[in-house]
Amino acid sequence: xxxxxxxxxxxxxxxxxxxxxxxxxxxxxxxxxxxxxxxxxxxxxxxxxxxxxxxxxxxxxxxxxxxxxxxxxxxxxxxxxxxxxxxxxxxxxxxxxxxxxxxxxxxxxxxxxxxxxxxxxxxxxxxxxx
Amino acid sequence: xxxxxxxxxxxxxxxxxxxxxxxxxxxxxxxxxxxxxxxxxxxxxxxxxxxxxxxxxxxxxxxxxxxxxxxxxxxxxxxxxxxxxxxxxxxxxxxxxxxxx
Numbered sequence: 001x002x003x004x005x006x007x008x009x010x011x012x013x014x015x016x017x018x019x020x021x022x023x024x025x026x027x028x029x030x031x032x033x034x035x036x037x038x039x040x041x042x043x044x045x046x047x048x049x050x051x052x053x054x055x056x057x058x059x060x061x062x063x064x065x066x067x068x069x070x071x072x073x074x075x076x077x078x079x080x081x082x083x084x085x086x087x088x089x090x091x092x093x094x095x096x097x098x099x100x101x102x103x104x105x106x107x108x109x110x111x112x113x114x115x116x117x118x119x120x121x122x123x124x125x126x127x128x129x130x
Numbered sequence: 131x132x133x134x135x136x137x138x139x140x141x142x143x144x145x146x147x148x149x150x151x152x153x154x155x156x157x158x159x160x161x162x163x164x165x166x167x168x169x170x171x172x173x174x175x176x177x178x179x180x181x182x183x184x185x186x187x188x189x190x191x192x193x194x195x196x197x198x199x200x201x202x203x204x205x206x207x208x209x210x211x212x213x214x215x216x217x218x219x220x221x222x223x224x225x226x227x228x229x230x231x
Contacts, residue, residue, distance in 0.1 A: 001222045008231070015164040015195070016138065022194075023221075026214035032222070124221050127229040128138070 003027050004122030005037040006115065008129025010045035011060035012053070017046055020128035021063055028071050036074040036118040037064075039107075043129060044087045047077045049104035061104050068106030075107045076114045132188075134159045134224035137166035138231060141176045146230040151183055159224055161217065162191040162209075166230075170209045171201055184208045192217060 005024050009016035024034050039046050051061045068075045077087055083096070089103040103109065119125050135154050141147040147169050154160060160183065162169050169176055170191045183189060184206070193211040196202055205211075212220065221227050 003218075003221070014138075019138070019163055019192075022214045023217055027218045027221075030215060030218055032218065124224075124227050126136075126221060126227050127231070130231055 002033045002035050002121065002123045004035050004118035004125040006118075006125065006127045006129070007037060007039045007043035007046060008041045008127065010042040011051065013042065014130065016128040016130065017043070017060050018058075020126075021060070021067070023126065023128070024073070025067060028067070028073075034071070034073060035122045036076055036114065038076050038078070038115045038118055039081075040078045040112075040115065041081055041129070042085070044077045044082045044085055047075065047082070047087050047104050047107040048102045050102050065105040065107070073106065077103070077107055077109045078115070079109050079111050082109055132158045132224050134161060134220050134227045136161045136163055136227065136229045137169060138162075138164040138229070140165040140168040141174075142168065147176060147179075150228075150230040151179060153228075154183075154187060156186045158186075159188045159190065159220055161212070161220060162189075162195075163217070164192075164195055167191045167195045167199060167201060170196070170206055171204050172206050173204075177206055180206050180209075190216070190220065 007020045011017045088101045089109050090101045093101040135150050137146050139146040190210045
């Protein structure tokens with residue numbers, strides 16, 4: 001089965017970023033395919049590599065990056081939501097005259113079309129967030 | 131096949147549960163996750179609506195979220211607990227998933 005996952009909430013807010021991660025991980029471990037995880041609205045804050053949670057806490061961003069790397073997951077951050085919240089990759093930084101980028105490994109920035117495609121291509125689309 | 135409805139907000143905070151119950155067709159599956167698991171607690175002002183829902187729907191609660199909140203001993207009878215694996219199974223078994231946020 002092919003799952004699509006949408007994350008609308010930032011890390012360390014309520015619990016949606018955690019549930020989305022645990023669901024995605026469990027689905028992959030059961031042998032399902034996860035077509036894409038799409039981060040939208042405050043969910044884009046899952047994709048900044050500059051977070052530094054306390055050492056005894058889970059690192060939500062790193063956890064996504066590692067899962068992405070391990071399974072070749074497509075972790076997509078919505079460009080318009082990202083621009084508003086200061087989530088930037090090298091290209092976006094250059095295009096908008098910013099002095100740095102902060103996108104986390106395994107994440108990429110793209111548009112809403114990626115969400116539509118995930119809805120079309122996936123057998124089930126699950127939304128986590130506020 | 132039935133729809134899986136997930137509810138992730140406490141019924142004492144938002145009306146996600148109410149919206150879910152008024153929309154879900156008979157035979158649907160409902161899963162409480164995150165603060166949504168407070169819907170599954172005995173003796174609250176929403177427990178009668180959950181007990182009524184148990185006659186029409188398959189009702190589950192996400193076990194890690196129940197235990198994290200210390201609610202394991204206070205659950206309404208008839209609500210089944212699942213872990214994340216079980217959540218994935220429910221999502222796969224049902225024909226679509228509707229998230230009530």
